[in-house]
Amino acid sequence: MRLRAVLFSVMAVGAMQACGGDDDAPPDPGSGGTTGTQTTGTNGGSTASGGSASGGSAGSGTTASGGSAGEGTGGTATTGGEAGMGGGAGEGGAPVDPEVARGEYLVNVVSVCTDCHTPRNPDGSPDLDNFLAGVECFIDADPADDEVGCLSSRNLTNHATGLMNRSDDEIKNMFLEGVRPNGNALHPVMPYWSYGNMSDEDADAIVAYLRTVPGVEHRLPANQAPFTSPDEPAARVDLDLVPEPETGDPNYESAMRGRYLAAQAGPCLECHTPETEPGTAEPRDLSRAFAGGNMFARDALGLPPIFPETIYTSNLTSDETGLADWTAEDIVRVLKEGVTPEDKPVCPPMPVGPMGAFARLTDEDALDIANYLLTLPPIENEVPICEITAP
Ligand code: HEC
Ligand code: HEC
Incomplete structure (x- = not known):
């Protein structure tokens, strides 16, 4: 039933008593619980992802890009790799890096980053061509006015308009501490104040996985009042x-x-x-x-x-x-x-x-x-x- 497609995310909306706009929708995994996941390229370079393709067709969204995250290893993007390798990885196929696999599970399942960072198609399904590329006006507190009320989530892909040029520490500072490289605080709709309590291993796994997400060019607009950068990041959960x-x-x-x-x-x-x-x-x-x-x-x-x-x-x-x-x-x-x-x-x-x-x-x-x-x-x-x- 299609209602399911409209589900999830937006813990944010409640948080802000905001309303209007059909912001988010789900980025979920394909039916059957299959992940349309990543296949690692060599050299820890790029990995194709596509996160959650349904029905095993990791098809769309599987063009890897981004080259290797600054490893320099001549790592140009590999494409897709053998998407569909299911259980066969290990033998013959390129092995899936366990750290990347853990990161994929966190981003798409446990921590639901995808729910807020992937735009949706009009029918509510996740737009896999723009997987993790950020949602414009993720919350619109005042749909009648174009000048105020919009909070956008951000592009987490391996593109210059995303996280490609950010160091691992810069990325972790954002999702764990709520601090941008320029020192500005992120709005607490982004739950860094909760993720900040995750283990170092899990935080590193998330970064490792994000490095494998195909780059998508997508520059998001600046946030509008009342969602402008707070003076201080919100306090981490005690x-x-x-x-x-x-x-x-x-x-x-x-x-x-x-x-x-x-x-x-x-x-x-x-x-x-x-x-x-x-x-x-x-x-x-x-x-x-x-x-x-x-x-x-x-x-x-x-x-x-x-x-x-x-x-x-x-x-x-x-x-x-x-x-x-x-x-x-x-x-x-x-x-x-x-x-x-x-x-x-x-x-x-x-x-x-x-x-x-x-x-x-x-x-x-x-x-x-x-x-x-x-x-x-x-x-x-x-x-x-x-x-x-x-x-
Ligand atoms: C984005 C917000 C959101 C997140 C994240 C979320 N929940 Fe919920 N949860 C809800 C809402 C809303 C309901 C009530 C839905 C209803 O009444 O049908 C609910 C209902 C439930 C229920 C059913 C309770 C009942 O009495 O019917 C359980 C159990 C539950 N959640 C557990 C969890 C657990 C465990 C997690 C984390 C793994 C979680 N929830 C994460 C929003 C959320
Ligand atoms: C409830 C929705 C929500 C969830 C869940 C969420 N984010 Fe965010 N995220 C946002 C919003 C909204 C922003 C923009 C905040 C701002 O501009 O002040 C953001 C910003 C970011 C940024 C800053 C990027 C930049 O270039 O400024 C990073 C990095 C980030 N999120 C990573 C993550 C990761 C990793 C996860 C999962 C572990 C996650 N987010 C889960 C909503 C969310």
């Missing part, structure tokens, strides 16, 4: 305030891995934790971590009227108003299939369903996240459920 499982918990190790995925490498904390007043240094109220209630306007998500006007993020804590009666399997099913125990489809912008980014989570990662959520201390917060009405 991990001491993010609930930890009890050390005696039988699933402790798994839940700790889940905590990392939900609150450091991934965006669950961000969408499911109440926002603070605009202008506050900390973008989220961590005393109510995972209690939900963040709002997204249906119109801002470009959804049809069968959805309620406002969609709220769910309370994921173990309270009666949250996931008190849920099992780990129930949560895994939401993540991978997009349906609740009552068989209700979960509404956008939660990136689930067959085409949602989380459909490609590994079974282990999905279970780790579920085990973590089950350890969250209860916080009472009754949130309206998104009921989809028959047309």
Whole structure:
């Protein structure tokens, strides 16, 4: 059903109570969970990507470019490589660099960078020819006025108008610290204040993968008020305030891995934790971590009227108003299939369903996240459920 195509992303929109424009849409993985991924060229040079081609046709978007990220190894772009190498890599074909593969998984699945950085076709599907090339007016807070209200995401591809000429440290400074090479701060709609808690290995893997993304020429416009560069980057999430499982918990190790995925490498904390007043240094109220209630306007998500006007993020804590009666399997099913125990489809912008980014989570990662959520201390917060009405 096409609704699925319109899903996801835009945690941002809620964050800004902005609306209008059908900004984002999904960049997801192809159906079947196949990645239309990268094949490494030699020399750690370029890799073709295309991120998520559906149906295994890594076809479009697979022209590698960018040459090697400054390695100098005569690394001109290889094209596509054998896209379709599926399991066959390893023998014969060029091996997929494990660091690049990890980065691909983070960018396209766990951290959902793609959701905000890839423009969409009119039908809501990701525009793979412009994979990760940035979305003009990603949020339009005032569609009636061309002079104000636009925030664009940026070009992350290997082109001069993207990240090609940025050093690894410059790139990491942007997505982990919120600081541009010229010292300006990024707007906190870009969740650097959360990604800043990911491991060095994962941050490096993201950079390694981004170096393989085919270059697309795309210069994005400057942001307009109220989205101009803040004086200071937003404060990083204080991990001491993010609930930890009890050390005696039988699933402790798994839940700790889940905590990392939900609150450091991934965006669950961000969408499911109440926002603070605009202008506050900390973008989220961590005393109510995972209690939900963040709002997204249906119109801002470009959804049809069968959805309620406002969609709220769910309370994921173990309270009666949250996931008190849920099992780990129930949560895994939401993540991978997009349906609740009552068989209700979960509404956008939660990136689930067959085409949602989380459909490609590994079974282990999905279970780790579920085990973590089950350890969250209860916080009472009754949130309206998104009921989809028959047309
Ligand atoms: C919720 C949407 C959203 C998500 C998710 C997101 N970004 Fe962004 N990103 C943005 C926006 C919007 C900007 C522009 C901010 C500004 O101009 O102040 C941006 C800017 C950036 C920049 C600055 C580029 C430049 O040249 O100025 C980098 C780098 C970046 N993002 C990388 C990432 C990576 C890597 C991920 C995933 C780990 C990611 N983003 C996830 C919305 C997002
Ligand atoms: C872009 C925002 C966004 C992100 C990111 C996000 N969610 Fe959600 N999530 C939502 C919204 C909105 C709903 C409510 C949809 C509805 O009511 O149908 C929801 C619903 C859920 C539900 C169903 C709860 C219920 O009571 O029906 C679970 C479980 C869940 N999210 C877990 C997660 C986990 C785990 C992550 C990270 C891996 C995550 N979410 C990331 C927006 C988000």
